[in-house]
Amino acid sequence: MEPVFANGASNQSEMPFALVQGEPLTVIPQDLYIPPDALLVFLEAFEGPLDLLLYLIKRQNIDVLNIPIAAITKQYMEYIHLMEQLELELAAEYLVMASMLAEIKSRMLLPRPVTDDDEEDPRAELVRRLQEYEQFKQAAEDLDALDRLEREIHLTSIDIPKFEIDVPLPEININDLMSAFRDVVNRAEQFAAHHVEREPLSVRERMVIVLERISAEEFSSFADFFDPREGRMGVVVSFIAILELLKESLIELVQSGPYAPIYVKANG
Amino acid sequence: MDADKLRSILEALFAAADKPLSVNQLFELFVGDIEQPGKDEIRKAIHELQARYESGGMELKQVASGFRLQVRPEFETWVARLWEQKPPRYSRALMETLALIAYRQPITRGEIEDIRGVSVSSNIIKTLQEREWVKPLGHKEVPGRPTLYGTTREFLDYFNLKSLNQLPTLAEIRDLDQFNPEFEFDDSGEAAAQ
Amino acid sequence: MDADKLRSILEALFAAADKPLSVNQLFELFVGDIEQPGKDEIRKAIHELQARYESGGMELKQVASGFRLQVRPEFETWVARLWEQKPPRYSRALMETLALIAYRQPITRGEIEDIRGVSVSSNIIKTLQEREWVKPLGHKEVPGRPTLYGTTREFLDYFNLKSLNQLPTLAEIRDLDQFNPEFEFDDSGEAAAQ
Numbered sequence: 001m002e003p004v005f006a007n008g009a010s011n012q013s014e015m016p017f018a019l020v021q022g023e024p025l026t027v028i029p030q031d032l033y034i035p036p037d038a039l040l041v042f043l044e045a046f047e048g049p050l051d052l053l054l055y056l057i058k059r060q061n062i063d064v065l066n067i068p069i070a071a072i073t074k075q076y077m078e079y080i081h082l083m084e085q086l087e088l089e090l091a092a093e094y095l096v097m098a099s100m101l102a103e104i105k106s107r108m109l110l111p112r113p114v115t116d117d118d119e120e121d122p123r124a125e126l127v128r129r130l131q132e133y134e135q136f137k138q139a140a141e142d143l144d145a146l147d148r149l150e151r152e153i154h155l156t157s158i159d160i161p162k163f164e165i166d167v168p169l170p171e172i173n174i175n176d177l178m179s180a181f182r183d184v185v186n187r188a189e190q191f192a193a194h195h196v197e198r199e200p201l202s203v204r205e206r207m208v209i210v211l212e213r214i215s216a217e218e219f220s221s222f223a224d225f226f227d228p229r230e231g232r233m234g235v236v237v238s239f240i241a242i243l244e245l246l247k248e249s250l251i252e253l254v255q256s257g258p259y260a261p262i263y264v265k266a267n268g
Numbered sequence: 269m270d271a272d273k274l275r276s277i278l279e280a281l282f283a284a285a286d287k288p289l290s291v292n293q294l295f296e297l298f299v300g301d302i303e304q305p306g307k308d309e310i311r312k313a314i315h316e317l318q319a320r321y322e323s324g325g326m327e328l329k330q331v332a333s334g335f336r337l338q339v340r341p342e343f344e345t346w347v348a349r350l351w352e353q354k355p356p357r358y359s360r361a362l363m364e365t366l367a368l369i370a371y372r373q374p375i376t377r378g379e380i381e382d383i384r385g386v387s388v389s390s391n392i393i394k395t396l397q398e399r400e401w402v403k404p405l406g407h408k409e410v411p412g413r414p415t416l417y418g419t420t421r422e423f424l425d426y427f428n429l430k431s432l433n434q435l436p437t438l439a440e441i442r443d444l445d446q447f448n449p450e451f452e453f454d455d456s457g458e459a460a461a462q
Numbered sequence: 463m464d465a466d467k468l469r470s471i472l473e474a475l476f477a478a479a480d481k482p483l484s485v486n487q488l489f490e491l492f493v494g495d496i497e498q499p500g501k502d503e504i505r506k507a508i509h510e511l512q513a514r515y516e517s518g519g520m521e522l523k524q525v526a527s528g529f530r531l532q533v534r535p536e537f538e539t540w541v542a543r544l545w546e547q548k549p550p551r552y553s554r555a556l557m558e559t560l561a562l563i564a565y566r567q568p569i570t571r572g573e574i575e576d577i578r579g580v581s582v583s584s585n586i587i588k589t590l591q592e593r594e595w596v597k598p599l600g601h602k603e604v605p606g607r608p609t610l611y612g613t614t615r616e617f618l619d620y621f622n623l624k625s626l627n628q629l630p631t632l633a634e635i636r637d638l639d640q641f642n643p644e645f646e647f648d649d650s651g652e653a654a655a656q
Binding site for chain 1: 549
């Protein structure tokens with residue numbers, strides 16, 4: 001195998017530096033010589049095939065107008081393989097680009113008929129797309145750099161004496177709240193990554209009550225959170241709430257010895 | 269620090285703050301700066317600002333907990349018209365955030381963002397807190413120690429609920445939708461009839 | 463109306479309002495008053511106020527939907543210390559989509575995807591609409607009638623702009639022929655080696 005980069009080759013590139021699925025890797029570009037975790041983050045940082053291609057081109061200080069298509073195709077394919085080996089979810093667009101590059105490459109290898117003046121450089125369409133993408137990538141950065149509300153620009157919050165002016169507050173009814181909840185849950189379910197499980201509200205409410213009663217400075221008695229008058233269900237709800245808070249590391253339970261009183265304290 | 273600059277920074281702080289600011293609080297805001305003003309400098313700058321606001325539409329008023337920039341009461345007539353003209357409404361984003369806090373409390377802003385799939389603007393949380401429907405309950409012990417939010421007693425009172433248990437469950441909301449998408453919740457008689 | 467008084471009332475209104483106010487909106491607020499100022503008087507008073515806020519901690523800024531009193535960005539360092547919450551951040555994917563909508567409106571989702579070379583998640587479009595930065599403008603009369611999107615006044619307000627003309631200029635697209643007339647087809651022998 002030949003070194004990937006014309007001027008970046010060194011004797012290191014012949015040494016297998018990693019085994020990926022049992023296969024020694026020797027041809028990773030040198031600027032990828034970074035820990036696998038970082039590599040993952042790095043590869044995921046691309047906004048798509050055009051972004052990756054632009055990166056490959058910029059890294060070598062090549063003018064977009066004069067892409068060495070063979071070299072770039074090769075590097076691109078290496079990244080694609082790497083992504084596959086790392087089992088990154090590879091968007092179909094990356095593969096479409098790979099075949100487009102392969103096609104351009106093969107067309108460039110064909111001898112061009114001298115008479116055919118009209119035929120466009122096979123790279124023209126790719127160059128156009130790269131330039132257009134680059135243009136908006138830059139525009140997005142420029143836009144992001146503008147002063148904007150909540151970041152550089154703060155609105156004034158000048159007090160209006162309340163006793164003088166009664167500014168009406170927006171009214172909502174419980175219907176609106178219900179439909180908002182339904183919508184957000186429906187939407188969340190469409191994205192399988194999120195789940196909103198149904199959990200008895202009473203436990204959530206009890207969690208809040210417990211949180212409100214405790215502090216980080218002093219201990220509260222565990223027993224005080226159980227009121228026999230609430231009956232068995234009430235006690236169970238309190239107990240589950242405390243366990244849940246413990247699981248989420250929101251509280252700490254302390255006991256000085258076996259059968260000693262248990263105390264509850266806010267974490268931190 | 270140059271007196272002009274200090275005065276401008278204080279003016280910016282009074283304009284942006286939603287609470288009165290005391291000399292001590294202001295002093296603390298500069299701690300760590302290379303040009304850290306002393307309390308006397310801050311007091312002097314405040315007096316200069318007060319003099320500047322002697323006329324115009326605003327005044328820098330001293331109240332119990334500090335100084336605040338406020339609209340001069342004599343312009344009430346016009347300021348009130350500002351609200352008469354447009355009955356305010358809450359955004360969809362605010363409603364969804366409130367619903368998630370109500371149903372999933374204690375919950376962090378990040379968790380709300382995860383479920384909604386979009387970021388939640390600071391203004392929404394601020395508005396909900398100002399309305400006293402939502403309050404911070406503490407911090408979650410994860411990196412960054414994000415604030416945990418929950419609903420308040422005022423929230424329950426507003427909706428005439430005795431406890432959060434009285435909020436319909438998700439299954440109930442969906443069932444009701446199927447029968448009657450225009451379901452009126454506050455009309456309890458009709459609800460029971462479904 | 464006396465110019466001093468009008469200026470003070472306007473200052474009070476800008477201080478109290480939570481949205482930018484246009485000259486028309488301001489004019490409407492005086493309708494019915496005995497001393498009703500004309501739009502020109504209002505414009506003049508606004509310019510005087512702007513001059514007055516040329517220094518200090520605030521500025522009276524003109525954005526797309528009117529004028530608003532805001533904290534001068536240069537004092538952001540101190541103002542940010544008032545709040546613990548960090549401003550929301552937006553992903554590159556979202557900013558690129560927003561940039562395309564801003565510069566190429568009206569544009570369909572498919573057209574955005576063509577230029578970016580990847581699909582645009584529905585969440586991004588939803589976030590942009592929810593923030594009221596982007597709105598549907600209609601449908602493109604092609605098969606499938608895809609929605610055309612454009613930016614809103616709120617988008618300009620948020621980014622502190624008066625009009626789309628104030629957006630940073632786009633980089634130039636260079637012409638292939640123009641810059642590389644001697645376009646070498648064979649990649650200097652490397653291609654041949656493959």
